Amino acid sequence: MSKAPKPVGSYPLARKAGGLLFLSGVGPRIAGSDQHDSGVPGLSLDHNGNFKEFDFAAQVHSVFANVKAILEENGSSWEKLVDIQVFLVDMKRDFHTFNRIYAEYFADVDPKPCRTTIAINALPTPIAIELKCVAEPND
Template structure:
């Protein structure tokens, strides 16, 4: 399910673990896809990488949890037409830095240092289920096929023949058919120009 608002398009998937608060699994905006923090929690609220012991405690496996998190992120990205290859930034939250080597071992199976994303890893006091969660990851990905956004602001009056006065795709803005159009507080525009945002 998706919903469009002034901050882009939010996507919530009924077959993925649901957020405890009100937020989407990911949001598409301005040529980017922002994936919310993802854990190893399943739809039925059980967790990958968690084994309950006879004494009621839990054995936690950082490698299994990391793999489940990255696989969950891959599924979410695929639902919106992207993949892990499009990821440009990763934030990893670990409950304990002793799990850093195990997390890295699995992480390095998914990304390499040359084409992989930038990454920050921090230790946090705890995650939403402190008895079961060792890791949470959030990512930002490039939208591989962003749809151009078309703007016709009130301050810009397009000539009658122009149906698309201003179009934006990723980081390029194109203004066309703006012959002698005056922008409030700015110089006159003529013809067509490209401006890098």
């Protein structure tokens, strides 16, 4: 059983091609949670789906844990990431927090992966961040 949450659509968590591992968009939901419940650390919603509690830093730590789990389950690792696309729902509010946490997770990684951060207006579930990653396999 995967330590990462199931995809919210008909696609794999990861696929190997051309000697690389491509991860589908990875969010912060906890493995075993349903796409219709929150299942997101630091997030609780009222009966209308409005935020009661929101902790973006908790979502960042959770999405990184999910990426690590998918990488390890597919024969790669955090240090083998070569490219990361970051999708943020609120760039103004969350970019600096993301950058700070990202720097902590990659402090000892050399070479560091390329990265692109993209502002978007929504994701398909009530999350504020999603990562799209490419990695090399472990040697």
